[in-house]
Amino acid sequence: MKKLILFIMGPQGSGKDTQADLLSKEYKIPTISAGGLLRAEVKRGTELGKEIDSYISKGYIVPTRIIYNLLMEEIKKESCKNGFILNGYPRNTEQAEMIKGKIEPTAVILLNIPDEIAISRITHRRICPxxxxxxxxxxxxxxYCDVCHVKLVKREDDKEEIVKKRLKLYHEKTEPLKEIYKDKLEIIDGTKTIREVFEEIKSRVEKRIEGEK
Ligand SMILES: [Zn+2]
Structure with a gap:
């Protein structure tokens, strides 16, 4: 059987983390994100992990090459033998160029939502500290949190100005990937319920799998 490789893209608030989790359970393949790879390496306490930590703690962006190397190592693992989901990666054309010919997606899922809905969803988000x-x-x-009974807080990152800045960055840097992946692209209406979005993604993915046979 061919590996199932799914890319999932979308702005913040589009529900891509939730959908990536559901797809991961459905197809029994792991989800990989750049943030996850970096955090895991820092936790391992390797030399590279220390280097990454120094970038992050100083507020610098981790060099693209480091993320790329971690990703290429990760997908060689036994856990990825049937495939994997790349959540939020590649994020720009530079990253897409680097994996071109090395990682070929079965489908590229783009969760589309208008900016106003993204902003509304995120600014109404609270987290249990x-x-x-x-x-x-x-x-x-x-x-209050229904589990811990402590007062919920708004994350610093979820403030409206920051959300707007990130949406702008998404439109400028990530959306151009639609052109690169146009043959594999599945644009999904992300404004629907979690279940509806998931069912729609699944039906598109099944078609792609069928098409590859
Ligand atoms: Zn809690």
């Missing part, structure tokens, strides 16, 4: 559970508040409810 104790357990990390995420809540969407409506009319300031809920106020």
């Amino acid at each position: 104790k357990c990390g559970k995420v809540f969407i508040v409506k009319n300031n409810k809920p106020e």
